[in-house]
Amino acid sequence: MPQITFLQAIRTALAEEMERDPLTFLLGEDVVLSAFGSTRGLHEKFGSERVRDTPISEAGFVGAAVGAAMAGMRPICEIEIAPFVYCCFDQIVNQAAKLRYMSGGQARLPITFRTLYGAVGGAAAQHSETVYPHLLPVPGLKIVVPSGPADMKGLLKSAIRDDNPVIVFEHAALGRSREEVPDGECLVPLGKASVKREGGDVTVVAIGLMVSRAMAVAARLAKDGIQVEVVDPRSLAPLDEETILNSLAKTNRMVIVDEAHLRGSAASEIAATVVEKGFDMLDAPVKRVAALDVPIPFSRPLENAVIPDEARIETAIRELLA
Numbered sequence: 001m002p003q004i005t006f007l008q009a010i011r012t013a014l015a016e017e018m019e020r021d022p023l024t025f026l027l028g029e030d031v032v033l034s035a036f037g038s039t040r041g042l043h044e045k046f047g048s049e050r051v052r053d054t055p056i057s058e059a060g061f062v063g064a065a066v067g068a069a070m071a072g073m074r075p076i077c078e079i080e081i082a083p084f085v086y087c088c089f090d091q092i093v094n095q096a097a098k099l100r101y102m103s104g105g106q107a108r109l110p111i112t113f114r115t116l117y118g119a120v121g122g123a124a125a126q127h128s129e130t131v132y133p134h135l136l137p138v139p140g141l142k143i144v145v146p147s148g149p150a151d152m153k154g155l156l157k158s159a160i161r162d163d164n165p166v167i168v169f170e171h172a173a174l175g176r177s178r179e180e181v182p183d184g185e186c187l188v189p190l191g192k193a194s195v196k197r198e199g200g201d202v203t204v205v206a207i208g209l210m211v212s213r214a215m216a217v218a219a220r221l222a223k224d225g226i227q228v229e230v231v232d233p234r235s236l237a238p239l240d241e242e243t244i245l246n247s248l249a250k251t252n253r254m255v256i257v258d259e260a261h262l263r264g265s266a267a268s269e270i271a272a273t274v275v276e277k278g279f280d281m282l283d284a285p286v287k288r289v290a291a292l293d294v295p296i297p298f299s300r301p302l303e304n305a306v307i308p309d310e311a312r313i314e315t316a317i318r319e320l321l322a
Helices: 006-020 042-046 058-070 082-096 149-161 210-222 241-251 266-281 300-306 310-321
Strands: 003-005 024-028 051-053 074-081 112-117 142-144 166-171 178-180 194-197 202-206 228-232 235-237 254-261 287-291
Touching (some): 003 006, 006 042, 006 149, 024 042, 024 058, 058 082, 074 082, 082 112, 082 166, 142 149, 149 166, 149 178, 194 210, 194 241, 202 241, 202 310, 210 228, 210 310, 228 241, 241 254, 241 266, 254 266, 254 310, 266 287, 287 310
Parallel strands (some): 024 051, 024 074, 074 112, 112 166, 142 166, 202 228, 202 254, 254 287
Antiparallel strands (some): 003 178, 194 228
């Protein structure tokens, strides 16, 4: 299998799905220019009818994408930076997520939202927030957070083929990460977690970029005889509770690592699920490692202090095992 980057995985998935279905098209901010490289070359390949730049007006073009999906198209809608989701919250939450239910199933909403999230060094509070916790309570909306190129390609292809609205969160720091990715048809089912590393001492459930940090910590702790199992949910809605609870049954201890702010985070929701459904398996309290509850600072040293790092993950694991 060839090794490709996270950005190449996105481009490949988009191109394959647009070739597969002529009703699939791409719209959003800077998709022709491809400011971050994820859509580079698609305009030249598919033309201006199927790759459309939009004004910086999220409420307008996201609303247009919802209408196009209801009319039978399969739009891929790029919201350039994740906190811009706040500007089109009504279109995603009140329209896309609800219209299939409110129409009694008569309307399909095969729409994929893509957005770049995460703190990447000095982008400041309005461009660095992890916003998926605000969307977790929304029935009818699926949420995926890939942690590497192979899952990025497979999850994005599955999202585009889904007949329901799916929002794909792509971490800005993963763009150049590289791994082997299968050629051609490569689908990762929505709602299925992945055990990235097996171990028997403690389970670390890590989301997005935090998976690579958890894996680095696990490798380091293995030298001290501590075996860490790393579980990547991949999909936050629906959430694969079974895989998470099965891992807890092996280790009886759990740390959850999430780049979102601690209060109301995905880590908090997973922790609540684990306590509710797996309390008798716990030998210690569930620990959450998340961003501090402050706006993401512009200062890089302060940003680093706010976002979970390997040191905080390792400390949490060692405290559980002490």
